[in-house]
């Protein structure tokens with residue numbers, strides 16, 4: 001077992017990261033023993049991980065962070081860093097390691113104020129003497145100001161600081177930043193690789209694992225959720241029933257409302273689980289435990305937390321809608337495959353009857369138009385169009401023709 005086990009179907013990327021982690025370990029070991037540093041090294045200070053959604057770019061960065069922080073005694077015996085068990089690996093993977101800071105967008109953008117503390121930390125030495133790691137998920141959401149803050153830090157990194165940036169594609173990151181990064185591109189893992197991982201790591205039955213992997217088309221997290229969470233399966237089934245329901249305007253509007261409500265419900269559930277607890281923890285940390293009143297001057301900190309929670313709620317809702325839109329896209333892609341007699345495997349074999357009905361009852365041109373309507377809805381949501389408006393426009397377009 002190692003930290004690379006969670007990277008499904010990414011052998012090339014794992015090999016590069018493993019080599020870098022070994023050289024990084026040699027550097028740390030030599031420095032600690034006051035020995036001369038190795039002349040060449042496959043380790044660099046800034047990395048850019050790209051790849052399609054679900055391929056595991058954040059996971060790749062996190063596994064690498066764990067390997068860099070690995071303190072397993074086996075390393076001295078020639079073992080590779082990244083055991084997955086030691087305190088360094090474990091806390092880095094969990095996200096609680098003191099020298100691994102994660103920045104993730106909670107709204108549409110990563111604001112410069114969300115980056116400020118992290119950038120400051122990037123100029124300091126790591127507490128444990130290994131590496132100071134800054135992991136930026138959603139680097140494509142850095143806005144102009146926060147990207148500039150990152151650029152300055154990446155241009156002049158402290159000796160032991162490592163930047164790990166994740167984004168969908170290389171074009172999503174400022175040229176000035178990406179030119180300073182070593183770029184690794186992850187590919188969509190094969191359906192077989194994902195199914196195999198579900199069986200091996202999550203103990204899912206082979207048949208259910210294969211169905212979940214096929215339905216999610218190489219999206220590792222969604223495949224796992226679908227295979228292990230009955231509520232996710234029910235949600236998907238409801239989405240796949242939708243295309244046949246869209247016969248008149250009233251039905252389209254109702255379907256749109258249901259999709260948006262289901263996503264809002266997801267966001268509400270997450271908020272109920274986390275918001276109150278976070279506020280209590282912050283209050284306790286601010287010393288409000290005595291007397292229940294917040295100390296003077298801390299209202300701003302509480303306001304920041306509330307802002308972050310509000311943005312997270314919006315984002316959860318959008319992500320949840322995006323899952324539904326992804327299911328719709330693969331559904332219509334299946335319809336098109338049937339209409340064109342293509343030999344690609346059907347993703348939604350469990351909805352075969354609906355697929356057949358739609359394939360017979362419509363033309364390939366109208367299916368293509370429907371796929372475009374779903375894509376247009378996704379783009380509208382990315383531009384922060386009100387969800388109900390965007391989804392209504394889509395369901396209406398799915399009906400016509």
Ligand SMILES: [Zn+2]
Pocket residue numbers: 069070071072081082083084085086087088089090
């Ligand atoms: Zn370890």
